[in-house]
Amino acid sequence: MPACCTNGERRSPWWTWILSVTGLVSNTNLSHHTDAQVMVEGYGKVSEMAARLGLPVAFLASPGPLERKLKQSYRGFPFCLEFYMKTPWEEAFGEG
16 A cells, blocks of 8 residues: 555655755656757656656756757757766766
């Protein structure tokens, strides 16, 4: 039985009493291996879920260099990100 239920009674999860969701963010992220195809596929999946929930996709979080390529597939404004973190294997092997 889900944690939101007591005595077999179905109730909304506690966070729905406090927060209201007004949109979804498509944040497909494979670090430095993210490319436009991965971003478009992730956006498609988030768009499907948003439609099922009756919510808009508020933002598409994107690595900055992909912004131009994504404008063709995304309605709205990409939220451009810069990567500052390196994983231990990137540090050790010079990736990224």
